[in-house]
Amino acid sequence: MTAGTVRAHAVAPPLPSRRSLLAARFRLAARRDPLGFAAVILALLLVLAALLAPVLPLPNPASLVAPAQQAPSLHHLFGTDQLGRDVLSRTIWGARHTLLTAALSTALAAVIGTPLGILAGYISGWSSGIMMRIMDVLLAFPGLLLALVVVTILGPGVCTVVLAVGISFVPVFARVGYGPTRSIRAQDYIAAARAIGCSPLRIIRHHVLPVLTSEIIVVVSSAIGWTTLLAATLDFLGFGIRPPTPDWGADLAAGVQYLGQAWWISAAPGIAITVTILLANYVGDFLAGMADPDRLTKRRSIVKDTSAMMAGDE
Amino acid sequence: MISFIARRLLVTVPVLFGITVLVFLILHVIPGNPAQILLFGSSPTPGQISALDKQLGLNGSLLDQYWRYLAQLLHGNLGYSYSSQQTVVSEIGSQLPYTINLTIAALVVAIGVGVPLGIVAGVRPGGIIDKVATGVSVLGVAIPYFWLAILLILLFAVKLRLLPALGTGSADSIILPAIALGWGFAAIITRLLRNNLIEVYGRPFMLVARAKGCSGWVLLWRHAMRNAIASTVTIVGLQVGYLLAGAVAIEVIFGRPGLGSFLVARIQEKDVPSIQGVVLLVAVTYLVVNLLVDIAHALLDPRIRQSWAR
Numbered sequence: 001m002t003a004g005t006v007r008a009h010a011v012a013p014p015l016p017s018r019r020s021l022l023a024a025r026f027r028l029a030a031r032r033d034p035l036g037f038a039a040v041i042l043a044l045l046l047v048l049a050a051l052l053a054p055v056l057p058l059p060n061p062a063s064l065v066a067p068a069q070q071a072p073s074l075h076h077l078f079g080t081d082q083l084g085r086d087v088l089s090r091t092i093w094g095a096r097h098t099l100l101t102a103a104l105s106t107a108l109a110a111v112i113g114t115p116l117g118i119l120a121g122y123i124s125g126w127s128s129g130i131m132m133r134i135m136d137v138l139l140a141f142p143g144l145l146l147a148l149v150v151v152t153i154l155g156p157g158v159c160t161v162v163l164a165v166g167i168s169f170v171p172v173f174a175r176v177g178y179g180p181t182r183s184i185r186a187q188d189y190i191a192a193a194r195a196i197g198c199s200p201l202r203i204i205r206h207h208v209l210p211v212l213t214s215e216i217i218v219v220v221s222s223a224i225g226w227t228t229l230l231a232a233t234l235d236f237l238g239f240g241i242r243p244p245t246p247d248w249g250a251d252l253a254a255g256v257q258y259l260g261q262a263w264w265i266s267a268a269p270g271i272a273i274t275v276t277i278l279l280a281n282y283v284g285d286f287l288a289g290m291a292d293p294d295r296l297t298k299r300r301s302i303v304k305d306t307s308a309m310m311a312g313d314e
Numbered sequence: 315m316i317s318f319i320a321r322r323l324l325v326t327v328p329v330l331f332g333i334t335v336l337v338f339l340i341l342h343v344i345p346g347n348p349a350q351i352l353l354f355g356s357s358p359t360p361g362q363i364s365a366l367d368k369q370l371g372l373n374g375s376l377l378d379q380y381w382r383y384l385a386q387l388l389h390g391n392l393g394y395s396y397s398s399q400q401t402v403v404s405e406i407g408s409q410l411p412y413t414i415n416l417t418i419a420a421l422v423v424a425i426g427v428g429v430p431l432g433i434v435a436g437v438r439p440g441g442i443i444d445k446v447a448t449g450v451s452v453l454g455v456a457i458p459y460f461w462l463a464i465l466l467i468l469l470f471a472v473k474l475r476l477l478p479a480l481g482t483g484s485a486d487s488i489i490l491p492a493i494a495l496g497w498g499f500a501a502i503i504t505r506l507l508r509n510n511l512i513e514v515y516g517r518p519f520m521l522v523a524r525a526k527g528c529s530g531w532v533l534l535w536r537h538a539m540r541n542a543i544a545s546t547v548t549i550v551g552l553q554v555g556y557l558l559a560g561a562v563a564i565e566v567i568f569g570r571p572g573l574g575s576f577l578v579a580r581i582q583e584k585d586v587p588s589i590q591g592v593v594l595l596v597a598v599t600y601l602v603v604n605l606l607v608d609i610a611h612a613l614l615d616p617r618i619r620q621s622w623a624r
Contacts, residue, residue, distance in 0.1 A: 136332070137332030137336060140597045141600070142558065142559035144559040145558075145559045148593075233563055252460070259464065259468050273461060274453075277455075278453075
């Protein structure tokens with residue numbers, strides 16, 4: 001017992017509420033990581049634009065509003081496409097479809113992968129080993145290949161893309177759940193909780209999940225960037241949505257043959273995908289900084305984090 | 315070292331086994347009977363269907379079928395393509411060289427750009443080159459490779475007319491696809507090598523080396539790089555699988571033959587044996603590359619060998 005801990009006991013202030021703690025951390029992170037804060041604002045704006053597309057003053061994304069292949073002008077900020085549809089309107093409407101696909105598949109991967117990882121980390125012995133070997137098998141297929149296998153089985157379509165992208169990211173979330181659970185499992189307080197008769201479910205809920213929550217939120221937000229990329233790739237290859245529904249990947253593919261005359265048709269969705277991936281990464285970094293303020297001083301690199309995540313490597 | 319390789323192999327075998335199970339199952343979870351797909355349009359009799367089932371090895375229990383599939387696999391037989399009636403092995407064999415060329419060219423771009431940039435940025439962090447390299451690498455990771463491919467076609471083929479955009483007609487037609495595929499990878503290598511170098515330069519032994527009078531070059535090559543390169547090699551290996559998969563979109567955009575455009579075409583035709591063949595080949599290649607990389611990593615870094623010996 002040192003003098004420091006005695007003094008801490010003597011003047012211990014009342015514990016701040018969870019909400020005010022989060023707000024304080026948010027302010028701290030915003031001050032130390034202004035770029036991340038800007039990314040959070042921009043990402044919110046992007047989501048807002050996608051949600052509000054029906055009420056925004058935009059021409060119908062599917063109707064022919066002007067002559068085809070008009071260059072960007074005041075009238076049509078992003079120009080018009082090969083059929084004469086407004087490219088800005090298609091890009092914003094496309095965000096609805098692309099981002100929804102990305103969000104749903106990320107949620108699917110998190111909801112399936114994390115419990116599997118926690119379970120494999122919590123139980124020990126051969127069944128845990130088998131579960132992680134199965135994840136190793138899934139990880140032996142690069143994401144796009146696994147997604148293409150799902151497309152082969154289910155046939156092209158919108159739901160297929162969600163499932164395909166979701167399944168290819170299951171191992172990533174399984175890894176997120178597995179590692180920390182393994183190390184928490186070995187702690188003395190878990191042995192104590194078991195000794196007083198806590199059920200495994202209760203231990204997972206009260207001792208494991210709170211530790212994992214911040215990690216999962218961080219991984220989800222960067223994963224949205226990579227699921228956007230994978231979903232856009234599948235749509236680009238023609239395995240997802242059918243025209244004329246606006247979608248970034250599909251519109252990008254449609255514009256490719258007009259590159260020589262009208263570059264803006266594929267430029268708009270291409271930039272949208274790039275910006276989404278960048279924003280998702282910066283927001284992920286920002287949230288990581290909020291979860292663990294020490295990190296902000298070290299400034300972890302996006303690339304190292306995400307490449308390790310994509311490779312499923314801890 | 316031998317025992318490390320043996321242990322590492324032991325872990326690989328069950329994964330290899332799992333891959334064959336998964337690939338085998340593709341055929342069985344697809345809705346529709348393969349014989350009916352093959353005889354589509356000719357209103358076959360049940361007798362014809364069962365005869366074809368037998369010919370395709372689809373009779374008997376699932377376990378029987380799997381053992382037969384495995385036995386055929388070990389004999390180097392991947393079955394016959396539904397759409398061309400040729401063996402899958404010969405079909406893949408004719409596509410493989412294109413994809414290998416593209417992957418190697420992309421690796422050359424990735425290492426040729428990533429390693430020098432990473433070294434320069436890591437030796438002088440905060441310098442102008444470091445700032446440029448960081449910007450390039452952040453963009454390189456975020457830009458979808460198929461979008462980069464389109465930008466390259468637009469700039470170098472359509473506007474400047476320097477390089478061919480499509481096909482495999484001339485030797486320089488591989489330049490744009492290789493850059494498009496390798497760029498994101500170059501960005502990852504740059505970033506990783508830079509961070510590793512910065513970390514190594516901060517360690518006490520580097521101070522000792524400097525104090526005893528090592529020149530900058532000796533410091534870099536003898537002390538810093540040997541430490542920094544090991545984990546970079548690991549990531550290079552992990553990413554090779556992603557290069558193979560990324561080749562799918564790149565081949566389609568540039569109209570190049572190869573495993574990727576072959577796979578996309580065969581998915582559209584529901585030609586299951588061909589799909590199985592490509593998927594198996596890519597997954598096994600990925601596994602083998604990872605195995606080799608782990609062994610290389612252990613050769614470079616004795617600590618890895620010890621952590622496996624426990």
